[in-house]
Every structure is written in structure tokens, then in C-alpha cells.
Amino acid sequence: MxxxxxxxxxxxxxxxxxxxxxxxxxxxxxxxxxxxxxxxRAFNKQFGYGYRIQLYYGNETKARSTQSKFNVLFPGNYTKLDYNQPYWKVLVGNYKTKLEADKAMMNFSEKFSGLIVIPLGK
Structure with a gap:
């Protein structure tokens, strides 16, 4: 049993x-x-997914110096130089939401001015 x-x-x-x-x-x-x-998936492929912060938009030498200055002030953050003829962009971070990017931008705005949040893929 x-x-x-x-x-x-x-x-x-x-x-x-x-x-x-x-x-x-x-x-x-x-x-x-x-x-x-x-x-x-089709939407993400077409429009990208996420956000970055644009630190600078202009000539190459100033873009490289801005990137170097940022890397010294905020080590460990992803930075990228992007060339869109004839201008260079310094882009920072990989953020999933605009809210995350806006929060990070608040921290960076103490040292840099003219920051804008840019959606990826555009």
C-alpha cells in the first residue's frame, strides 16, 4: 500500500x-x-534601438580633444567618434531608454554644454 x-x-x-x-x-x-x-524586430532594424548623447558636432581636432577630455573626466563610459562629411560627432553611451540618457546627460552637463540625446539608427 x-x-x-x-x-x-x-x-x-x-x-x-x-x-x-x-x-x-x-x-x-x-x-x-x-x-x-x-x-x-522590423521596427528595431529600421529605426535602431536605444539612445546616445552627442557631446560635440564640428571639426576633427576639436572633436578628438572633446573625446579625450570626456574620457579623462568620466572614465569607463563608452565614447564614439562619428564622421558625417564634413563634420565630426562625439557620441557617448549606449542607453536603452531616453530617460536613462537624460539622467546621464544631467551628470555630463556640469562639464559640457550643448548636449543632446540622439536615437540610434538615425
Missing amino acids: KNFIILFIFLAFGLLTTTESNAQNNTNASESVRKLIAKK
Whole structure:
């Protein structure tokens, strides 16, 4: 009798686990969910995803000196020089949301002026 109860408990536990894992696998099986995911991926591919802060826009020598000054004042932050003929841009950071970029811009605005937040991909 004791073995029967133990066998029943294991069998019931096995059935419950199988049912739950099946339910989780069917989440993305819905056609509407797949279409929504495809739309989001297409949007991100076209318009980019995230934000950066533009520190400077102008000639190359001033852009390189601005980047160097920023790296000294705020080490550990990602910086990028971008060339869009005939001007150079100094871009900072990789932020997921505009709010994150705005918060970081507040810190940088103490040392730099004329900062703007730019969406990636544009």
C-alpha cells in the first residue's frame, strides 16, 4: 500500500510538470504573438534601438580633444567618434531608454554644454 501511494505521488507530479512545460512552449505558438514579434524586430532594424548623447558636432581636432577630455573626466563610459562629411560627432553611451540618457546627460552637463540625446539608427 505504501509503495502504491509513493508511485501515485510521483505519477501525479510527473503529469503536472509535463502539463506546465507544454503550456510554456505554446506561448509563442500564437500567430498574433509571432506577428507582433516580427513587427518589433522590423521596427528595431529600421529605426535602431536605444539612445546616445552627442557631446560635440564640428571639426576633427576639436572633436578628438572633446573625446579625450570626456574620457579623462568620466572614465569607463563608452565614447564614439562619428564622421558625417564634413563634420565630426562625439557620441557617448549606449542607453536603452531616453530617460536613462537624460539622467546621464544631467551628470555630463556640469562639464559640457550643448548636449543632446540622439536615437540610434538615425
